[in-house]
Amino acid sequence: MRSFEIDARARRAIDRFNAVMQPELDKLLRRYAGAPVAEVRAELAKVWGANAGKALPEPYLTTWATSISNGDRVRLS
Numbered sequence: 001m002r003s004f005e006i007d008a009r010a011r012r013a014i015d016r017f018n019a020v021m022q023p024e025l026d027k028l029l030r031r032y033a034g035a036p037v038a039e040v041r042a043e044l045a046k047v048w049g050a051n052a053g054k055a056l057p058e059p060y061l062t063t064w065a066t067s068i069s070n071g072d073r074v075r076l077s
Helices: 008-032 037-052 060-069
Strands: none
Touching: 008 037, 008 060, 037 060
């Protein structure tokens, strides 16, 4: 199996995106912990789309919405 490496330019772009998106995910956690998954899912889709310019694909959308609903932090890396 071949190893995949991200070049420095791509890593900087990922880091910049994560620096913007992580606080948004943390806000969702504070606001929606304990809320129904469907409600969290709709808000997560809206926030992600507004910041990324495209939809968060499944299964991430549902998995992350479930985590937030359960009060668990989604951490980007």
